[in-house]
Amino acid sequence: MQSRQINRKGISEQVADRIKEKIQAGEYRVGERIPGERDMGIELSVSRNTVREAYKILEAYGYLTVKHGTGVFVAPPEHQIRKMTEAFFVSNSHMKDFFSVRKILEEWTVKWAIENSDDDPFMELEQVVNEANEIISGTIDYQRLAELDHKFHMTLANKSNNVVLVNIMNYLIDLLSESRNKSIQIPGRAIQSIQEHAKILQAIKQRDPQLAQQYMKEHIESVERSITKASPKES
Numbered sequence: 001m002q003s004r005q006i007n008r009k010g011i012s013e014q015v016a017d018r019i020k021e022k023i024q025a026g027e028y029r030v031g032e033r034i035p036g037e038r039d040m041g042i043e044l045s046v047s048r049n050t051v052r053e054a055y056k057i058l059e060a061y062g063y064l065t066v067k068h069g070t071g072v073f074v075a076p077p078e079h080q081i082r083k084m085t086e087a088f089f090v091s092n093s094h095m096k097d098f099f100s101v102r103k104i105l106e107e108w109t110v111k112w113a114i115e116n117s118d119d120d121p122f123m124e125l126e127q128v129v130n131e132a133n134e135i136i137s138g139t140i141d142y143q144r145l146a147e148l149d150h151k152f153h154m155t156l157a158n159k160s161n162n163v164v165l166v167n168i169m170n171y172l173i174d175l176l177s178e179s180r181n182k183s184i185q186i187p188g189r190a191i192q193s194i195q196e197h198a199k200i201l202q203a204i205k206q207r208d209p210q211l212a213q214q215y216m217k218e219h220i221e222s223v224e225r226s227i228t229k230a231s232p233k234e235s
Contacts (some may be wrong), residue, residue, distance in 0.1 A: 012053035033071045099224040107213040112160035
């Protein structure tokens with residue numbers, strides 16, 4: 001019995017690979033409904049159950065989306081990135097590794113934003129910083145500050161003109177949304193983040209990639225320290 005299960009799993013993975021090749025070759029396009037389990041089984045000379053398992057594998061990897069009552073569809077590339085990043089569970093045990101990756105991405109983000117943007121591309125960033133400063137000078141809206149923090153980093157990603165980077169950054173930053181909402185309420189953290197954003201923006205205006213990267217590195221390390229300190233220790 002165990003041998004049969006192993007063999008069947010092996011076949012379903014092979015079928016998943018064959019369907020993935022068809023997607024990558026453009027035989028099935030993004031948003032297109034692919035054949036049902038029975039028809040695909042006939043096409044590939046395998047059982048319906050094998051196709052069902054192959055579809056589950058491809059859905060887990062983000063190549064397919066299943067719409068119940070409608071069918072199975074080819075997912076867009078950003079859906080694959082989302083599935084990949086959702087596989088992470090950000091806990092204290094690997095928070096340091098997570099921030100090491102984010103630090104690299106953010107440093108390149110700010111560099112590419114400077115190199116690839118228009119003559120006056122950073123008005124939106126300045127508006128974000130100015131609004132954040134107005135909030136902390138009055139009744140503090142922590143939810144809005146968290147939204148502005150997200151907007152600052154995603155605006156930079158968008159200015160990089162790198163579609164893959166934008167999608168990765170979007171989901172990586174979203175992974176920390178709950179921690180960010182808590183850390184922004186730590187006394188002094190909101191003001192510190194706004195000041196750090198202002199320094200990054202100033203370096204960007206000076207068209208100084210190295211200085212902007214240095215300030216971004218310092219900012220991410222500062223955020224990491226705040227989130228790690230605020231997070232409950234794992235037993």
